[in-house]
Amino acid sequence: MSQSGAVSENPYALPATDLQKLFDSLTQRGYQIIAPTVLDDAIVYEPVESVNELPAGVTDEQRAAVYRIKRRSDKAMFRWAVGPRSWKHYLYPPHQRLWEARRNGGSGFDVVAEPEEPPVYAFVGVRPCDLAAIAIQDRVFLSEQYRDENYGRRREKALLIAVNCSHPAGNCFCASTGTGPHAQTGYDLALTEVLDSKQHYFVIELGTERGAEVLEGVPVQPASPEQCEAAQRVLENAARQITKRMDTTDLKELMYRHLDSPHWDDVAKRCLTCSNCTMVCPTCFCHTVEDVTNLQGTVAERWRKWDSCFHIDFSYIHGSPVRVSESSRYRQWITHKLASWQDQFGVLGCVGCGRCITWCPVGIDITDEVNALRRSEESKAALTSPKEESHANP
Amino acid sequence: MVPRPFRVQQIRHETHDTFTLELEPAKGSEVFLFKAGQFNMLYVFGVGEIPISISSDPTNPRVLMHTTREVGVVTKAMGKLRRGDVIGVRGPYGSPWPVEQADGSDVVIVAGGIGLAPLRSALYQMLAHRQRYEKIVLLYGTRTPNDILYRRELQRWRAQFDLEVHITVDRAMSGWRGNVGVVTSLIPRAPFDARNAVALVCGPEIMMRFTVLELQRRGVPPSNIYISMERNMKCGVGVCGHCQFGPCFVCRDGPVFRYDTVQHLFERREI
Numbered sequence: 001m002s003q004s005g006a007v008s009e010n011p012y013a014l015p016a017t018d019l020q021k022l023f024d025s026l027t028q029r030g031y032q033i034i035a036p037t038v039l040d041d042a043i044v045y046e047p048v049e050s051v052n053e054l055p056a057g058v059t060d061e062q063r064a065a066v067y068r069i070k071r072r073s074d075k076a077m078f079r080w081a082v083g084p085r086s087w088k089h090y091l092y093p094p095h096q097r098l099w100e101a102r103r104n105g106g107s108g109f110d111v112v113a114e115p116e117e118p119p120v121y122a123f124v125g126v127r128p129c130d131l132a133a134i135a136i137q138d139r140v141f142l143s144e145q146y147r148d149e150n151y152g153r154r155r156e157k158a159l160l161i162a163v164n165c166s167h168p169a170g171n172c173f174c175a176s177t178g179t180g181p182h183a184q185t186g187y188d189l190a191l192t193e194v195l196d197s198k199q200h201y202f203v204i205e206l207g208t209e210r211g212a213e214v215l216e217g218v219p220v221q222p223a224s225p226e227q228c229e230a231a232q233r234v235l236e237n238a239a240r241q242i243t244k245r246m247d248t249t250d251l252k253e254l255m256y257r258h259l260d261s262p263h264w265d266d267v268a269k270r271c272l273t274c275s276n277c278t279m280v281c282p283t284c285f286c287h288t289v290e291d292v293t294n295l296q297g298t299v300a301e302r303w304r305k306w307d308s309c310f311h312i313d314f315s316y317i318h319g320s321p322v323r324v325s326e327s328s329r330y331r332q333w334i335t336h337k338l339a340s341w342q343d344q345f346g347v348l349g350c351v352g353c354g355r356c357i358t359w360c361p362v363g364i365d366i367t368d369e370v371n372a373l374r375r376s377e378e379s380k381a382a383l384t385s386p387k388e389e390s391h392a393n394p
Numbered sequence: 395m396v397p398r399p400f401r402v403q404q405i406r407h408e409t410h411d412t413f414t415l416e417l418e419p420a421k422g423s424e425v426f427l428f429k430a431g432q433f434n435m436l437y438v439f440g441v442g443e444i445p446i447s448i449s450s451d452p453t454n455p456r457v458l459m460h461t462t463r464e465v466g467v468v469t470k471a472m473g474k475l476r477r478g479d480v481i482g483v484r485g486p487y488g489s490p491w492p493v494e495q496a497d498g499s500d501v502v503i504v505a506g507g508i509g510l511a512p513l514r515s516a517l518y519q520m521l522a523h524r525q526r527y528e529k530i531v532l533l534y535g536t537r538t539p540n541d542i543l544y545r546r547e548l549q550r551w552r553a554q555f556d557l558e559v560h561i562t563v564d565r566a567m568s569g570w571r572g573n574v575g576v577v578t579s580l581i582p583r584a585p586f587d588a589r590n591a592v593a594l595v596c597g598p599e600i601m602m603r604f605t606v607l608e609l610q611r612r613g614v615p616p617s618n619i620y621i622s623m624e625r626n627m628k629c630g631v632g633v634c635g636h637c638q639f640g641p642c643f644v645c646r647d648g649p650v651f652r653y654d655t656v657q658h659l660f661e662r663r664e665i
Contacts, residue, residue, distance in 0.1 A: 098395065098396075099395075099396050101397075101439060101440075101482070103439070107478055107479045107480050108399055108401075108420055108480040109399065109439050109480060109482075110399075111396045111397055111398075111399070111482065112396075113395075113396050140633065141633065143632075145631070145632065145646065146631040146632060146633060146646075148395075148633060149395075259662060259665075260662070285633070285635060286634060286635030286636065287628070287634050287635070288628050288634065288636070289443070289628050289629075289634070291440060291441065291442050291443070292440075293440035297440060300439055300440035302443075304634075307634075307635070307636070309635065309638075314626065314636060315625070315626050315636065316626055317624055317625060317626050318463075318465050318466065322625065322626070322664060322665075323664045324664065325664060328663070328664035328665075331664075332638070332665075336638065339641075340638070340640055340641035343641035344641055344643070
């Protein structure tokens, strides 16, 4: 994925008024549609049936620790940036049963893996940053060493319909992580919403055969060169609106050089260790497990629940947690995200979606913290070089 | 990821707060193959699941043993198990002790408290192939003489002419005529050739920290020192995130690490 890149060959066009027909096609094929909708004053991904549930005419404003939805003057359906929820809610649910054990008469018990078949999802409105996040969680849960069936069963059947970004928010920095605003891979279909004074339509790029199949019976037309150019302009505009930057050069080494930095104490003065950033992060995968029984004590279940490295008991071993101080917990999170993640999974753990900045109650900004580390190195360099000179000229 | 049922053959109470579970598969006659130093996730029905290292003989996979101390909800429930009860087992997980790589070397084993449990598997395996190794030395530290694990076996091993066993306690009691002091105090005078020795270390982190320093002072290179780490673990397969130690998942990349590969992490606090 990259910020540039032209709309792919032979795209289709679909009038916005016919988007419901795509939804109908998905429903007829047995997909459960998960799409953006407004709930509790935020744009979140929920099961929907009709395009009327989409956030048409709604957008958002985001800054550090600020999220507000606002009315738009037009009826654009996808002119907003990612909200508090990500697609991991569906592929890797916050609370999920893994297996069940039943007493079998005597002192023994039988264990049965979760039998319930998960829904077959069609995700509509996946932003390029979130497509990248899904690809990252694929590396976590479907690696060569270990395959997580609970994730795999959901992931393999899911149809991903991306909608390219036309409205980056103040906290977006996908251009820095190379994950947006134009989806390059990982989708079944990728839509670009074009809305001007006269027309409202989607330019549709095909990603896979499955994507092409769901377009059967949907009144799409080959997109005209003018329509493709209009879509291209939408993407170029979006790229220009992204102002936040995080320099990723040498990022892993930078983070590893700063394990002992006094800067972590500075962050700890602000960080509430509330774990919001890890809950909204589309790539964070840490979880704990919980065992529950029925009242008779004959049936026991194992559930897994999202957990966070910010919780003090996350690292608990007999005697004491390993990471007691707030500074060590923040260091763990950001160093994992930007450095050790690369050692573990071969990619950055951050997709530049900006959620952790928006939903941090005190507005801690991951890009600012990286910049602070870089600045501390620059100032150190500035301090040492004149000293050397003074030695040379006593 | 689903536990397999194992039946408790016996519970052996080692000390006032430690016990060894001896397990056999509840169904069928499958043997449980593992390597010395690996661990299992043990599940007590309806109570919970915890990682415990295997302390039995890898060359005799018919019986599976785990020694643990009663400290938490699950271990306390385990302590109440009786012969014939069934518990769940997932594993074996993690990296083994370098028992094969130590061929032709002196082996110095440094154990602190319950840390002797995973090292006993390595000892069994080495003693089964005694001719492959030069000197084998066990340095073992416990809190008091009453906390000495595997007492009978240690007495038997001590009587062997090809194994040195040195024990020290933090606090002596009446009748104790042995060493008093931390286990690191045994290292300077232990009989092994530091330049040709492999060290296997397991115990509380603070004990390992000073043991590694003392071994290096004696001249053992960091690349010949192996430590077994303990971290919070929920999955055992590198996916729950709890056991992260820098870029390593202790459950998958450890628990046994060659010291020089993790030295930069081990020397830091709260990693």
